Amino acid sequence: MTIAISQTDRLGANPFVVEGPIVAGSGIPGPNFALGTVAGGDRESEWVYCQLVLAAQTTLQPGQWFQWSRDYVASLLTTAAAVVGQRCGVFSGAAQPPTLTGGPAGAITLQPGIYYIWLQRNGQAPAQVASATAALVVAETTITAGQASAPASATVGTKAIANVNFAAANQTFAATTVNGSNLLTNLSGLNAGSGPFIGAAVAGTGIPGGTTIAAVSYSPNGVVQSITLSANATANGTGITITATGVLEATLMRPFLSKVN
Known part of the structure; x- marks a missing residue:
């Protein structure tokens, strides 16, 4: 949907x-x-x-x-x-x-x-x-x-x-994290327009507790390109499973x- x-x-x-x-x-x-x-x-x-x-x-x-x-x-x-x-x-x-x-x-x-x-x-x-x-x-x-x-x-x-x-x-998807960066990139497992949404709480390896989604970047055809978090990641990771809840x-x-x- x-x-x-x-x-x-x-x-x-x-x-x-x-x-x-x-x-x-x-x-x-x-x-x-x-x-x-x-x-x-x-x-x-x-x-x-x-x-x-x-x-x-x-x-x-x-x-x-x-x-x-x-x-x-x-x-x-x-x-x-x-x-x-x-x-x-x-x-x-x-x-x-x-x-x-x-x-x-x-x-x-x-x-x-x-x-x-x-x-x-x-x-x-x-x-x-x-x-x-x-x-x-x-x-x-x-x-x-x-x-x-x-x-x-x-x-x-x-x-x-x-x-x-x-x-x-909840919603789960995979992403790349970079230590000290608040961007999630190389996203997979998402359907255009189905989220994740601004304000949702996110959890995963290298994601500090209490972190939420601050912004979502879309391509002109509606595909999520990157996600900005409210806090920086604390570890490098590829294909990290992220769980979003709350929205x-x-x-x-x-x-x-x-x-x-």
């Missing part, structure tokens, strides 16, 4: 652009679309246009989970704030460069203010998952903003997320918060 990479031209909509901050009298138009407008793309993908009001500086990461109200006002999803019955989806990433044909572009840090964002509700997308089991039969909220979980059985007190499933509990490929089917577990 691969995540969605394009959107309709009919609306002039780009789900990978965050609009704002919107300041009255600044001359910046907002919103550019009616709230609740849907933009479609390949692989059955759909994005919904929502308002996001931030009271503090916030970094949006690809795969973060959001919920939105009937008025299409979005907020990061947490167990405490989740409202049963509301729709939910993921942030696909900000600003997609022309050379990037697959995968999320990256994170974006926003100052307090009013913004308008496209949130993905259908199709295949990266999704932040705190923990996942091989069964992947349950999707639920967590206490961490923007993060879901996929345990083998429901956790009491969480909110169930209906209509979503995950491709696997998984998900299939969204217009998910919603169905009940309290």
Whole structure:
């Protein structure tokens, strides 16, 4: 499977652009679309246009989970704030460069203010998952903003997320490491557009504990060329098995918060 990479031209909509901050009298138009407008793309993908009001500086990461109200006002999803019955989806990433044909572009840090964002509700997308089991039969909220979980059985007190499933509990691939370098190269075992994704935790020989993926470099046809880590490798290695967790490929089917577990 691969995540969605394009959107309709009919609306002039780009789900990978965050609009704002919107300041009255600044001359910046907002919103550019009616709230609740849907933009479609390949692989059955759909994005919904929502308002996001931030009271503090916030970094949006690809795969973060959001919920939105009937008025299409979005907020990061947490167990405490989740409202049963509301729709939910993921942030696909900000600003997609022309050379990037697959995968999320990256994170974006926003100052307090009013913004308008496209949130993905259908199709295949990266999704932040705190923990996942091989069964992947349950999707639920967590206490961490923007993060879901996929345990083998429901956790009491969480909110169930209906209509979503995950491709696997983790992703493995092979790479070359160089002592003192934060680049993974000579990658193999990857499918274009299926990850690994920015923010995922990685483990393997010569990879320090707590290391995450900081950036992904793609060729013009969407093949992953290299991966930038948050820390330098501590050993040279060829064909090292790397395991990525925490941001998984998900299939969204217009998910919603169905009940309290």
